[in-house]
Amino acid sequence: MQFNLFAITSAFVGAVSFSLSLFILANSKNRLHRVWGFFNLAVSVFGLGAFLVAISTNYQSAFWSWKLAFVGIAFIASFFYHMTHEYCKLTNKKMLWFVYAHGTIFAVLTVTTDFIFHEMQYMFGEFFYYKAGLGFNILFPVWVMIVGKGFMNMYSLMMKAKGAERIQARYLFGAMLLGFSGGATTSMPSWNIPIYPAWHIFICVYATVCTYAILKHRFLNIEFVVRRAAVYAGLFVFVYGVFAIFAITGQQILRDLLGWNEWLAMMPPIILVVLVVKPLEAFLSEKTDKFLFQKKYNYRELMQLFTTEVLMIFDLEKVTQHTVEALDNIIKLESCAVILSDDEDGFKISASRGVENTNVTFAMEDPIIQHMRYSGEPLHLDVLIKRPGSSKVLIDALNKLNSRICFPITFNKEFLGILSLGAKKSGEDYTSNDIDILGSLARAEAIAVKNARSNSDLVKAKARQHLGDMADGMSHQFNNRFGTIVALLGFQEILIPEALTHVKDVSLEEQNKKLRESLELALAAIAEARDSAFRGGEIAKTLLVHTRPERIGFGVHDISKGVPLGLNLVALKHTDFKSIKVVQRIDANLPPTWSSLSIIQEILLITLDNAYDAIKTREQSQPGHEGVIEIHISHKPNERFIRMVVKDNGCGIKPADLVTVNAGVPYFTTKGSASQKSGYGAGVHTLGEYVGILGGRHRYESQYGEWTSCVIDFPVRSKPEEALAPAEQTHGQNSHR
Amino acid sequence: MVKILIVDDEPAFTNTYVAFLKRIKDVETFGALNSKEAYALLNAQNPEVLLLDLNLNESVKGLDILKHALARNPKLYTLVTTGNMDSKVEDECLTAGAKSVIHKPASLQDLFEKVSQAVEAVRPSTGGGGL
Numbered sequence: 071m072q073f074n075l076f077a078i079t080s081a082f083v084g085a086v087s088f089s090l091s092l093f094i095l096a097n098s099k100n101r102l103h104r105v106w107g108f109f110n111l112a113v114s115v116f117g118l119g120a121f122l123v124a125i126s127t128n129y130q131s132a133f134w135s136w137k138l139a140f141v142g143i144a145f146i147a148s149f150f151y152h153m154t155h156e157y158c159k160l161t162n163k164k165m166l167w168f169v170y171a172h173g174t175i176f177a178v179l180t181v182t183t184d185f186i187f188h189e190m191q192y193m194f195g196e197f198f199y200y201k202a203g204l205g206f207n208i209l210f211p212v213w214v215m216i217v218g219k220g221f222m223n224m225y226s227l228m229m230k231a232k233g234a235e236r237i238q239a240r241y242l243f244g245a246m247l248l249g250f251s252g253g254a255t256t257s258m259p260s261w262n263i264p265i266y267p268a269w270h271i272f273i274c275v276y277a278t279v280c281t282y283a284i285l286k287h288r289f290l291n292i293e294f295v296v297r298r299a300a301v302y303a304g305l306f307v308f309v310y311g312v313f314a315i316f317a318i319t320g321q322q323i324l325r326d327l328l329g330w331n332e333w334l335a336m337m338p339p340i341i342l343v344v345l346v347v348k349p350l351e352a353f354l355s356e357k358t359d360k361f362l363f364q365k366k367y368n369y370r371e372l373m374q375l376f377t378t379e380v381l382m383i384f385d386l387e388k389v390t391q392h393t394v395e396a397l398d399n400i401i402k403l404e405s406c407a408v409i410l411s412d413d414e415d416g417f418k419i420s421a422s423r424g425v426e427n428t429n430v431t432f433a434m435e436d437p438i439i440q441h442m443r444y445s446g447e448p449l450h451l452d453v454l455i456k457r458p459g460s461s462k463v464l465i466d467a468l469n470k471l472n473s474r475i476c477f478p479i480t481f482n483k484e485f486l487g488i489l490s491l492g493a494k495k496s497g498e499d500y501t502s503n504d505i506d507i508l509g510s511l512a513r514a515e516a517i518a519v520k521n522a523r524s525n526s527d528l529v530k531a532k533a534r535q536h537l538g539d540m541a542d543g544m545s546h547q548f549n550n551r552f553g554t555i556v557a558l559l560g561f562q563e564i565l566i567p568e569a570l571t572h573v574k575d576v577s578l579e580e581q582n583k584k585l586r587e588s589l590e591l592a593l594a595a596i597a598e599a600r601d602s603a604f605r606g607g608e609i610a611k612t613l614l615v616h617t618r619p620e621r622i623g624f625g626v627h628d629i630s631k632g633v634p635l636g637l638n639l640v641a642l643k644h645t646d647f648k649s650i651k652v653v654q655r656i657d658a659n660l661p662p663t664w665s666s667l668s669i670i671q672e673i674l675l676i677t678l679d680n681a682y683d684a685i686k687t688r689e690q691s692q693p694g695h696e697g698v699i700e701i702h703i704s705h706k707p708n709e710r711f712i713r714m715v716v717k718d719n720g721c722g723i724k725p726a727d728l729v730t731v732n733a734g735v736p737y738f739t740t741k742g743s744a745s746q747k748s749g750y751g752a753g754v755h756t757l758g759e760y761v762g763i764l765g766g767r768h769r770y771e772s773q774y775g776e777w778t779s780c781v782i783d784f785p786v787r788s789k790p791e792e793a794l795a796p797a798e799q800t801h802g803q804n805s806h807r
Numbered sequence: 808m809v810k811i812l813i814v815d816d817e818p819a820f821t822n823t824y825v826a827f828l829k830r831i832k833d834v835e836t837f838g839a840l841n842s843k844e845a846y847a848l849l850n851a852q853n854p855e856v857l858l859l860d861l862n863l864n865e866s867v868k869g870l871d872i873l874k875h876a877l878a879r880n881p882k883l884y885t886l887v888t889t890g891n892m893d894s895k896v897e898d899e900c901l902t903a904g905a906k907s908v909i910h911k912p913a914s915l916q917d918l919f920e921k922v923s924q925a926v927e928a929v930r931p932s933t934g935g936g937g938l
Binding site for chain 1: 816817819820823824826827864865867888889890910911912913914915916
């Protein structure tokens with residue numbers, strides 16, 4: 071046996087082609103796949119024969135090895151033509167009969183006669199090479215013509231095809247041309263043309279290009295076959311290999327320790343292997359299907375996901391992220407993305423997995439947006455490719471998203487975006503059942519997106535409303551400070567020159583007295599001005615804390631931390647709030663809960679603001695009444711909620727009004743004074759909305775003329791899905807201002 | 808002698824203006840820090856000019872005092888001061904009978920001139936004051 075470059079390249083050609091043929095034949099779905107598999111098998115037979123020729127050291131061995139190689143060569147043209155015949159969907163059966171007859175005759179004559187070649191010569195100082203016989207010189211030109219006709223078929227298809235199909239045809243045409251060009255050079259030495267027969271290595275390149283096209287461009291729609299087989303084979307070899315090592319080790323132990331002879335020691339491992347191989351195969355098959363290529367996902371699980379999780383999330387980013395992750399985990403997708411409209415940039419990817427270019431954007435005018443917006447129907451890549459006249463732009467858009475199917479996300483005819491799903495890892499197509507259920511999910515996604523956007527708008531609107539409400543107070547606060555400074559310093563500007571003027575005409579003692587008085591007044595004015603400026607700064611700081619954007623975010627918080635901020639805000643709004651005694655009773659070790667401190671702060675602002683008004687109202691009718699507000703936050707070990715009670719000793723709520731207040735009627739106000747701003751009672755409704763966002767519940771209790779309590783329960787939770795049941799209505803003497 | 812009532816919840820502001828506006832000839836000035844004091848002085852002193860802050864940080868608003876004071880004395884010359892920039896507020900005050908709205912912070916000179924004009928308008932005989 072001898073190794074040389076011809077042997078190595080031939081071994082590669084044989085091994086690569088054989089592997090490819092095995093994968094394709096083992097998992098073929100149609101005739102095209104099978105013919106392609108046989109084509110590769112024929113190439114591998116040629117590779118094997120050439121390898122045996124290259125390592126042969128004697129004439130006879132090389133001679134029969136060439137005959138084996140020629141059997142492969144004979145059928146390469148036949149299978150190649152048949153493959154193009156299937157690929158191009160040709161109907162001419164006569165040509166098929168002809169090419170197979172040619173291949174059969176070529177092979178039979180090669181094996182049974184010396185008509186194709188009958189002698190060899192030692193070439194390149196390495197191996198015996200056949201000399202072209204009469205039969206070869208007759209049949210090989212026909213072989214070349216058959217191959218040429220196959221290429222013509224492919225070229226014709228390539229020119230007619232569009233979109234992805236054209237890309238696939240180009241790959242196949244280019245790869246085949248490369249492979250055949252390389253392979254054909256191996257015939258040259260047979261005519262004494264001294265070209266070293268190593269260029270058939272290009273056949274390996276052909277196989278590599280085809281594999282790349284299969285995976286990247288869904289060549290022949292069998293990418294899952296190759297991938298699935300590769301994953302399965304890899305796992306099987308690994309697990310079985312480990313198992314085999316244990317078996318061999320066991321065999322050695324039996325032989326060495328028990329003294330069994332080699333054949334006897336082999337029996338237990340063989341029996342074990344035979345018993346285990348089928349269950350192991352079944353186990354691996356099930357596991358690879360379940361965890362890598364989940365075939366049948368659970369519709370119920372999907373629906374439950376959207377009704378109990380996605381729809382309950384009010385943060386848009388989390389909605390889309392959760393959607394993508396959940397769909398990917400349940401269906402096992404190559405890629406998944408949610409594309410949403412953006413005011414500034416058109417449509418862009420909000421969340422994705424497995425999408426290569428996450429910066430893809432679409433304008434409103436883009437065909438994919440227009441199509442989905444107006445048709446309201448999903449776009450299925452497989453359907454588009456197969457349908458004659460499909461828009462290449464649409465196919466390209468889907469390819470940009472690595473998408474196999476896209477669903478419109480539409481809410482009440484309002485087009486919000488696209489739900490894009492890539493190929494399933496199982497390789498299975500999307501069935502009509504899949505499309506139905508995923509279409510429903512896209513509609514649920516639209517509700518979730520709309521909810522999240524509305525909530526975001528609501529939070530912003532409420533924040534703006536409160537800021538607007540506070541703006542009056544803020545403006546008053548700032549301008550009072552500045553007004554005071556202007557008045558104090560302005561007056562000093564007048565007084566000091568006057569003092570200096572007057573002291574000229576009086577005695578020294580009188581001068582000292584007047585100057586001292588003047589300086590004392592000036593010092594007092596400066597101190598007032600300094601205090602005013604300082605208070606202005608404190609107001610500005612509190613306002614900044616209130617409006618700092620990061621405070622809007624949700625997270626696991628100790629809600630009692632919102633109390634100081636709420637108190638600061640209400641004190642800013644009402645400068646005489648300090649006249650009211652505030653008693654805080656906050657339990658130690660309150661459990662942290664999923665909430666937003668910003669919203670907690672708003673809730674406290676509303677409740678404290680109402681408490682302030684109630685106390686002030688009572689003060690009008692009862693001069694000298696001392697206002698007290700109690701803030702009590704508690705949690706009992708076995709309860710699922712944290713309770714916050716804000717109680718004031720203000721005017722209370724009439725029983726009839728309390729029913730309306732607890733019913734959460736929007737814009738209801740118990741304030742009768744014409745001097746009050748209209749719609750102030752909307753704060754109570756807003757409170758309900760804020761509490762609802764946090765998954766809590768609230769109610770008012772009151773004794774008219776004596777007190778009012780706002781009782782708010784916040785759920786103890788680490789995630790947003792757990793909300794409390796609505797508060798039970800209490801019947802008693804309740805009221806609200 | 809023209810009586811001027813200054814109503815503002817900011818003591819430094821009120822005290823300064825009580826002292827400063829005395830410089831107008833033949834005037835007497837009074838200061839109130841809340842509605843209660845304002846009502847009391849309106850009744851007790853019967854002022855001819857009212858310099859009223861609109862936001863007193865209490866449940867009784869400046870507008871309530873304005874309406875009450877004008878109902879009691881329709882000839883009362885009322886100047887409203889406010890830190891609020893909302894034009895609706897200004898319209899409400901003027902509709903209620905205020906003669907002018909002064910936005911805070913105002914310069915002493917501006918305020919002095921406006922109050923002086925008010926004093927001249929209500930003074931039975933001609934005369935004036937100056938800084």
